[in-house]
Amino acid sequence: xxxxxxxxxxxAAPTRAGGVRRVAVVGAGAAGLVTAKNLREEGLxxxxxxxxxxxxxxxxxxxxxxxxxxxxxxNLPDCVMEYPDFPFRAQQYGVxxxxxxxxxxxxxxxLDYAAAHDLMxxxxxxTAVQYAGPLPGGKWSLRTVSTLxxxxxxxxxxxxxxxxxxxxxxHYTVPKMPSDTEIPGLSSxxxxxxxxxxxxxxxxxxxxxxxxxxxxPKRVVLLGAGNSGIDIAIEIAQAFPAAEVVLSHRKCKGNxxxxxxxxxxxxxxQVRLRERREIVRVDGTDWRTVHFADDVGAMQDVDxxxxxxxxxxxxxxxxxxxxxxxxxxxxxxxxxxxxxxxIPRPSVAFVGLPWKVAPFPLFYxxxxxxxxxxxxxxxxxSQSEMHADREREQQLREGDMGLPRRYMHMLEQRQWEYxxxxxxxxxxxxxxxxxxxxxxxxAAARRHDPVAYRRRKYIPxxxxxxxxxxxxxxxxxxxx
Numbered sequence: 196x197x198x199x200x201x202x203x204x205x206x207a208a209p210t211r212a213g214g215v216r217r218v219a220v221v222g223a224g225a226a227g228l229v230t231a232k233n234l235r236e237e238g239l240x241x242x243x244x245x246x247x248x249x250x251x252x253x254x255x256x257x258x259x260x261x262x263x264x265x266x267x268x269x270n271l272p273d274c275v276m277e278y279p280d281f282p283f284r285a286q287q288y289g290v291x292x293x294x295x296x297x298x299x300x301x302x303x304x305x306l307d308y309a310a311a312h313d314l315m316x317x318x319x320x321x322t323a324v325q326y327a328g329p330l331p332g333g334k335w336s337l338r339t340v341s342t343l344x345x346x347x348x349x350x351x352x353x354x355x356x357x358x359x360x361x362x363x364x365x366h367y368t369v370p371k372m373p374s375d376t377e378i379p380g381l382s383s384x385x386x387x388x389x390x391x392x393x394x395x396x397x398x399x400x401x402x403x404x405x406x407x408x409x410x411x412p413k414r415v416v417l418l419g420a421g422n423s424g425i426d427i428a429i430e431i432a433q434a435f436p437a438a439e440v441v442l443s444h445r446k447c448k449g450n451x452x453x454x455x456x457x458x459x460x461x462x463x464x465q466v467r468l469r470e471r472r473e474i475v476r477v478d479g480t481d482w483r484t485v486h487f488a489d490d491v492g493a494m495q496d497v498d499x500x501x502x503x504x505x506x507x508x509x510x511x512x513x514x515x516x517x518x519x520x521x522x523x524x525x526x527x528x529x530x531x532x533x534x535x536x537x538i539p540r541p542s543v544a545f546v547g548l549p550w551k552v553a554p555f556p557l558f559y560x561x562x563x564x565x566x567x568x569x570x571x572x573x574x575x576x577s578q579s580e581m582h583a584d585r586e587r588e589q590q591l592r593e594g595d596m597g598l599p600r601r602y603m604h605m606l607e608q609r610q611w612e613y614x615x616x617x618x619x620x621x622x623x624x625x626x627x628x629x630x631x632x633x634x635x636x637x638a639a640a641r642r643h644d645p646v647a648y649r650r651r652k653y654i655p656x657x658x659x660x661x662x663x664x665x666x667x668x669x670x671x672x673x674x675x
Contacts, residue, residue, distance in 0.1 A: 215542070215569040216240060219337050219357040221327070221512070223318050224252020225305055225555055226547040227363035229278060230562040232312045234361075237570035242357070243314075246323040246342050250309055253367045254302045262367040262506075263298040265396040266430060270295070270422045270641065271553055272653040274663075275634050278555050279626060281308050295649045325352065327360055328514030333542060335360045359542040359569050361562075362510060366548065367392070369509040371525075372502060373418070380477035387499035391423050394501065397434035401499070412438045412498040416485055418474050420444035424503030425645050429459065432466040441469040441494065443487060459646040466646060474500070508548070517543055526601030532581040533588075533617065534604055535561055536568070541575055544568075551607040553634055556626055560614050564621035573621055627658040636665065636674060 218234050220227050223245035234241040247258045256263040269276060272294035273283035285291050287307070288300035296304075309315055319339075326338040335357045344351075370390040375382050382388075387400070394400065401410050412435055417428045420442050432440040442457070447470050457468045472488035479495065486493045508521050508528050518540040521528045528548055530538045537543045544565045546558050567573035575581065592598045598605070606613055611631045618625040633653050640648035652666040665673045 215358040215571075217242070217357050218359045218361060218569060219244065219324075219327070219335060219355075220361045220363055221324050222252060222363035222365060223247075223250040223320075224363065224365055225254065226365065226558040226562070227252070227361075228305060228309055228314055229555070229558050230361050230363055230546050230565065231314050231317050232308075233559075233562040233566040234569070235317070237566040237572065239566065239569055241317050242355075243318040244322045244324050244337075244339055245318055245320050248321050250315075250318060250320070251302045251305045252365055254298055254305060256298055256302075260368045262392050264391075264394050264427070265399075267298045267426070268293075268295045268649060269298075269301065270426070270637075272633055272637055272651075274653055274655050275553050275630055275637065276301070276555050277304075278308065278559050280559070281311065292652065293649065294651060294653045324512045326514065327512050327543075328516050329518075329540060329542075330356065334358055335542065359544070361544050361546060361565055362513070363546045363558075364510065366508050366550070367506050369507040370502070371505045371507050373504060378474055378476060380482065381474075381500075383482045384477045384497075384500055385482040386497055389499070389501055391419075391427055391501055391503040392506070394427055397427075397431045400431070401435075411435050414439045414441070414494060414497045415499045415501070416441045416443055416471075416474065416494065416497055417501045417503055418443045419503030419505070420446065420470075421503060421505065424501075427501060427503065428468055429466050429646055432468055433464065439469060440466075441471050443471045443474050445473050445488075447472045447489075459644050464646060519543065524600055527603045529603075530582065530585060532575065532585060533613075533620075535565065535617075536575060536581070538578055538581045538585070541568070548604045549606045549610065549613070551605050552610040553630065556630065557606075557610065557614060560617045560621065560623070560626070563623050564617050567621045567623075628660040629655050629658055629662045632660045633663055 217240045220230050220241050220243040223243045227243050228250060231241040231243045247255065249255050249257065252258065253261050253263060255261055273285055273296050274294065277283040283304055285293070285296065288296060288303050290296045290300050321342045322339050323342050324337055324339050328336055330336050336354060337357060338352050338354050340352050370392045372390060373381055401412050415431055415438055417424050424442065428440050428442050431438065457470050459466050471491065474485055475488050476486045478484055483497050484493050484495045485497045485500065507525065510519065510521050513519055518537050519528060528545065531545065532538050534548045535544050546561045546565070547554065549557060564573065568575055592602065593600065615625045633655070637648065640651055650667050654664040654666065656662040656664065664671060
């Protein structure tokens with residue numbers, strides 16, 4: 196049989212019999228590790244390239260590209276986050292009384308996962324992928340370079356060939372920064388302007404250049420009310436109780452005549468935030484006046500604006516000939532079959548593009564499917580069928596659901612059906628229904644009080660939807 200090649204209309208994707216034996220995996224975070232493990236279990240040779248000196252990706256706070264901050268704890272319970280084949284044992288990681296581990300605990304979990312499955316021999320640390328492009332005959336050429344070299348002139352590039360490519364480099368590295376066209380005057384803001392990607396702690400944020408000195412802020416605005424925006428706003432409000440902390444976002448309900456006061460938690464941990472519509476411009480004689488899309492009035496003498504505005508997908512190493520477009524439209528990686536396989540060239544696949552999901556289970560099922568296809572145990576439809584499926588999905592999202600184009604990879608409640616479909620395509624057992632039920636209970640608790648919800652301790656008792664208990668301070672608060 197010949198080398199793996201892009202499937203033509205009516206052809207199946209390349210199988211192992213068609214040449215896929217050696218697979219390059221870009222990234223050794225949570226997606227890359229489980230992908231390497233599942234590829235090897237299908238009899239394929241995986242080589243994982245990781246630019247950092249350690250595996251773990253964004254969960255390794257020592258990684259220069261990490262989006263973690265010092266006090267971050269997960270917003271999902273460990274029993275929801277864990278890989279389906281590797282339980283998160285909280286007592287091992289120093290969090291026996293909490294279902295919401297720190298980033299350090301999650302990093303230890305990933306290191307244990309790599310050790311338990313003997314994955315480190317597959318990983319090349321301190322190795323960045325500079326280029327990945329297709330070759331005649333269907334193979335892939337990868338150019339890599341050591342990140343230990345301080346000079347690009349000194350670093351020696353290495354070129355290798357692979358039968359297939361799996362991209363697992365995450366999407367929490369390139370911050371999405373609003374331009375002055377979107378928010379006039381933003382770049383001229385005279386206070387502290389920072390994306391949440393660079394945030395590490397509230398006290399470090401306002402520490403002056405003088406050793407040990409710190410200035411307490413009076414007014415702080417956070418743009419974006421996703422999980423990170425809310426968590427960081429709460430952390431700043433707890434660190435500086437006298438400060439006025441404003442959470443600015445499009446979905447603010449107090450949009451016309453009031454700046455809504457949000458009160459979360461109770462006792463000494465109670466915090467108060469102001470909620471305003473999105474920022475529309477920055478001006479003033481000192482460039483510290485912030486205007487919002489409401490009629491409450493401008494906010495003057497703002498000390499800091501934190502941009503919790505998300506991230507861009509970025510695959511700068513991918514050759515245009517790879518057939519993947521990630522630059523034309525923000526938030527869109529196309530043309531992909533079910534967020535995974537490049538339709539015109541299915542020897543390249545992606546793990547982890549969807550967002551608003553329980554990430555590790557999604558990585559697990561996507562990588563099981565990829566491994567099954569590359570080994571020949573599963574077969575993809577024809578190109579025309581994959582394009583038709585993609586068009587139906589686009590119509591559902593944009594037409595029926597009314598979602599903007601940039602939400603192409605958002606799954607949210609649809610993640611469970613997606614995981615079931617992908618598991619079926621991979622010919623592996625589906626996820627346990629109890630994970631979905633715990634996820635839903637946690638989401639409801641988080642919406643109600645984003646401070647107190649982490650007091651909940653989730654105890655799975657089985658696989659079925661109602662097989663779990665919820666404790667708060669040893670009291671059973673399991674929903675009926």
